[in-house]
Amino acid sequence: MSQKSSDNGASLSQNGTSAYTFTKEQLAEIEVLKTKYPEVQAVTLPVLWMAQDTFGHVDPEVQRLVAYTLDLPESHVHGVAEFYTQYFKTPKGKHVLDVCTCLSCHLCGGMDTLGYLENKLGIKAGETTPDGQFTLQEAECLGACGYAPMMQITNDVYVNHLTPEKVDQVLDQLASGDTPDFESIPMPLVSTTSNNEAAGGSDE
Template identity: 70%
Template sequence: MEETYEFTKEDLKEIEAIKAKFPEVMPATLPTLWVAQRRFGHVEPPVQRLVAETLGLPESHVHGVATFYTQYYKERKGKYVLDVCTTTSCQLCGGYKMLHYLEDKLGIKAGETTEDGMFSIQSVECLGACGYAPMMQITNDIYVNNLTEEKLDKVIDSLKDGEMPEFESVGMPLLENINNK
C-alpha cells in the first residue's frame, strides 16, 4: 500500500507565499519541491503527485523537474547525504581517496545508506568549488572544503552528535593578494 503524504498548514502557507512571487504557478515548482523534500526527506513519485496537486500542475511537469535536478532525492536517503565530488579537480586532489575513506568508515558504498538511516554517500559531479578540492557537500547545504581523513572524522563525529559543521569561509588567494597591496 502506498504511503500517503500531506503538507502541514505551515507548509501550505509557505507554498502560497512562494506562488505569490510569480505571475504564473509553474515557476513555483522548484521551491515547492524544496518544501516537500524538507518535509518528507525525498520527492518520490507520491510526493511529486502531492506537489502537482497542490500547485494544480500536471504530474509529468513536476516529475520532469524533480528528475532533472540531482539535488532532489528521488528515493529515501539518510538523514545526512554526503555528496563527495569526484570530478577532475577533486579527483586529482584526492576526491576518490576521500570517497573510499568514507565508504570504509561508514561501512557502505556510494549510492547506499547506513542501516541506522543516518548517512547516505553519493559520488557526484562538480560542486562548483574546484579551488577547494577535494570537497563534499552535506545534504544540499554545507560545503566541507579541502577534505582530509582527519576532517572527515570530525565531520562524521559532529553529525552523529546532531551538529552540522560550521560554514567554512575560504578566501580567493588572488583577491587577497590584490586587496593587501
C-alpha cells in the same frame, strides 16, 4: 488514484491509504509563493524544497502531491525533480554526503576520500548506512575546485581540503548532532586599476 483534501491540509490517498500531506500552514505559504511569480509553474521549485524538507525526499508520490497542490501536470513536476540532483527521489539518510570526484577533486584525492568514507561507513557510494544516519554519494563538480578534495553535507555545508583525520572529525560531529561550520570559498578580489594597467590603459 483518488485525491482528497482535509480540514488539516491537502493530501492524496491511494487505495484508501493516507499518503503525504501538506499542513494548512504550508498551504498558506504556497499561496503566498504563488503571488511572487507570474506563472504557477515557477512555484514548483520552492514547493519541491518544502516537500523535501518535510518528508526527507520527493519520491513519485510526493511529486504527485506537489502536482495536485499546484494543479499542474505530474509530468511537469516529475521533470523538474529529475533535472536537479539536489532533489532526493528516494529516501536518504539523515546526513547526505556528496563527495566531489570531478576532475580537480579527482586529481587531488577525491576518489581516495570517497573510498575512505566507504570503508569508514561500511557502505558503497549510493547506499545508506543501516542505522539511517548517512547516505554516501558521488557528486559532480560542486564549484570548489581550488579547495579539493571536498564534499557537501545534505545540500548545505561545504567541507574543504579533506583528509582522513578531517573526515573522521566531520563524521563524529554529525553523529553527535552537531553540524560542521560552512567553509566558505572566498572569491579573489580583482583590482580594476591593475587590469587597466595590464591592458596599457589608465583609470583617467
